[in-house]
Each structure stands twice: as C-alpha cells, then as structure tokens.
Amino acid sequence: MAETGPLGGRLLVMYYRTHHDGGRYRSPLALTARHTGLTDLVVGTVRLDTGGVVSLNSALPGAPGPAPMWADLAALREQGVRVLALLGGRRSFARLDHGFRTNYPPLKAFLRHYRLDGLDLRVPEPMSAGVTERLIDRLRADFGADFVISFAPTATELSGGSTPSALHYDRLYWSRGDEVDRFHVRMNGGGRDRTAAYERIVARGVIPPGKLVFSAPTSLSGSDDEILAGDELKTAVAGLLRRCPGFGGVAGWAYWEYVDALADPTDEPWRWAQEMGAVLGLGAGRARGR
Known part of the structure; x- marks a missing residue:
C-alpha cells in the first residue's frame, strides 16, 4: 500500500486539468512555492484512444505543449509531492473492458515513462468488476506497494446508489479494498449538504474514513448548484475533522478553475489549496515524507 499523508494520513489533493489557457502555460509550481501543504497533484485527463495511443487532454504525450509541464511535475516530485494521472474520458474504460491485453500496455508505458x-x-x-479487479492487480504487480491506486466516485455511488459505471463499490472494496489506497469522493450535488453526505458514507462502515477524501468543486464550472467556498468550506472541513476520526483529507477540483471560490482568484490560483492546507494542519513548508 502507498504511504498516506502526514499528520494521521490527512491528504491535500489538487486536480490539475487546465495546463494551458489562451495559449499561456499554467504552471502548478506555486502550490509548493506558497507552502500550501499539498500532498498529491492529479494530472488529467489521460485517455486511452484507438491504436494504442495514450493522450492527455487530446494532445499526444511528448508534444511541445506539455513539455514544460512534465518538467514542473518532476520538480514537484522532488519536493515530496506525489503526482498521479487521472484516467477518464469517453471510451477509455470500455477499451480496457473489451481489450485489456491491447490497451493496458500503453497505459503502463505512459505511467512508467513519466x-x-x-x-x-x-x-x-x-x-x-472482473476487469476492474484485473486492472488493480496489474497496477499493483507492475508498480509495487508504493504506487497509489485511487478511485473518484460520486457520493451517491459510495452510498449504494446507482452508478454509470455499473461498479458496485461495496463489493469492489470487499474484494480489493486492501489494494485501493483511497476514494476521492466527489461531493457534487446537494448544495450545502455535502458534509452530511460524507458522514453518511462513513456511517455505513464499509470504507474507513482514512480512505475517504472529501472532494469538492472549487468553482461553479461543471457544477449545477452552489459550492462551498471560503470561510464556509473551511468551517465544514473543520467540522469533519472533529466528527470523523481519521478523516482522509480534502481534494479540490480543480487548480486554475475556481472562478467563484475566492475573491480575486485568478491572481492567486494557489490560495484555495493554501487555505485548505491550513485547516488540515498542513502547509508552512510541511510536506509528506516518502
């Protein structure tokens, strides 16, 4: 199993999907320069395309555009931040489901190369479920115990509700829970009832809170309702820390994308992470050990 974050396993995770905006490169380095306490950066979205091609945001890996990003990600890793890839996109999982032997090797090569x-x-x-378990088993065998394997289900999916993936997450955890490091629980929907939804998942007793990361949208982009922002979000997370012993941490969706979460955010894209890090007891130069 991969190592957890500091201070009882609390994690501060940021998703990083906007790598360029208007032709200008958007670097993630401020997340460590500003001592946010970031433990993990999730780079997306990686897609499995036809012909064994692995693409990142529809650009071929190694193209001139992403080159400075990969250098910055290597620098973050040198500072103790784990860098994960987000696998998603249309047809990626269908390709694994129907052609694992063809589509897993390019994914493996991509993860290893970078x-x-x-x-x-x-x-x-x-x-x-069988292919999902096979993917977990192959990742663990190929990359070892320190490699992070995480899922990003919605709160509804972890509450026993319907899922577009047809995955039964309870059964998945019962069969492969020891090999899944964490779940970044997407708290979309429900307005300001997100903390209650998280606590209901904890109360079910299937997945321990240390593996449940509270994943919140950082802007209205891609969200159909209100977001928790600023002091309100900090208060909500502080409450979860008190009420849920072993609380897994917080994830933000996504860096450079929170338009409404904070005052004047475009000049300080790191601030959301910095404020969450302070609530979690991270930051001020503290980084998780390897």
Whole structure:
C-alpha cells in the first residue's frame, strides 16, 4: 500500500486539468512555492484512444505543449509531492473492458515513462468488476506497494446508489479494498449538504474514513448548484475533522478553475489549496515524507 499523508494520513489533493489557457502555460509550481501543504497533484485527463495511443487532454504525450509541464511535475516530485494521472474520458474504460491485453500496455508505458506515482480512476461508463479487479492487480504487480491506486466516485455511488459505471463499490472494496489506497469522493450535488453526505458514507462502515477524501468543486464550472467556498468550506472541513476520526483529507477540483471560490482568484490560483492546507494542519513548508 502507498504511504498516506502526514499528520494521521490527512491528504491535500489538487486536480490539475487546465495546463494551458489562451495559449499561456499554467504552471502548478506555486502550490509548493506558497507552502500550501499539498500532498498529491492529479494530472488529467489521460485517455486511452484507438491504436494504442495514450493522450492527455487530446494532445499526444511528448508534444511541445506539455513539455514544460512534465518538467514542473518532476520538480514537484522532488519536493515530496506525489503526482498521479487521472484516467477518464469517453471510451477509455470500455477499451480496457473489451481489450485489456491491447490497451493496458500503453497505459503502463505512459505511467512508467513519466514516473508517475499513481493512477486515479474516474469511471464514467460501464466497466465489469472482473476487469476492474484485473486492472488493480496489474497496477499493483507492475508498480509495487508504493504506487497509489485511487478511485473518484460520486457520493451517491459510495452510498449504494446507482452508478454509470455499473461498479458496485461495496463489493469492489470487499474484494480489493486492501489494494485501493483511497476514494476521492466527489461531493457534487446537494448544495450545502455535502458534509452530511460524507458522514453518511462513513456511517455505513464499509470504507474507513482514512480512505475517504472529501472532494469538492472549487468553482461553479461543471457544477449545477452552489459550492462551498471560503470561510464556509473551511468551517465544514473543520467540522469533519472533529466528527470523523481519521478523516482522509480534502481534494479540490480543480487548480486554475475556481472562478467563484475566492475573491480575486485568478491572481492567486494557489490560495484555495493554501487555505485548505491550513485547516488540515498542513502547509508552512510541511510536506509528506516518502
């Protein structure tokens, strides 16, 4: 199993999907320069395309555009931040489901080439339990115990509700829970009832809170309702820390994308992470050990 974060396993995770905006490169380095306490950066979205091609945001890996990003990600890793890839997109999991032998090797090569520390699985389409278990087993065998394997289900999916992936997460945890490091629980929907939804998942007793990361949208982009922001979000997370012993931490969706979460955010894209890090007891130069 991969090592957890500091201070009882609390994690501060940021998703990083906007690598360029208007032709200008958006670097993630401020997340450590500003001492946010970041433990993990999830880079997305990685897609499995036809012909064994692995793409990142529809660009071929190694193209001139992503080159400075990969250098910055290597620098973050040198500072103790884990860098994960987010696997998602249309047909990626269907390709694994129907052609694992063809489509897994390019994914493995991509992860190895860029020396990534883990893989976050956001499954938006049907995927059989058997292939999901096979993927977990192969990742663990190929990359070892320190490689992070995480899933990004919705709160509804972890509450026993319906899922577009057709995955039964309770059964998945019963069969492979020891090999899954964490679940970044997407708290979309429900307005300001997100903390209650998280606590209901904890109360079910299937997955321990140390493996449940509270994943919140950082802006209204891609969200159909209100977001928790600023002091309100800090108060909500502080409450979860008190009420849920072993609380797994917080994830933000996503860096450079929070338009409404904080005052004047475009000049300080790191601030959301910095404020969450302070609530979690991270930051001020503290980084998790390897």
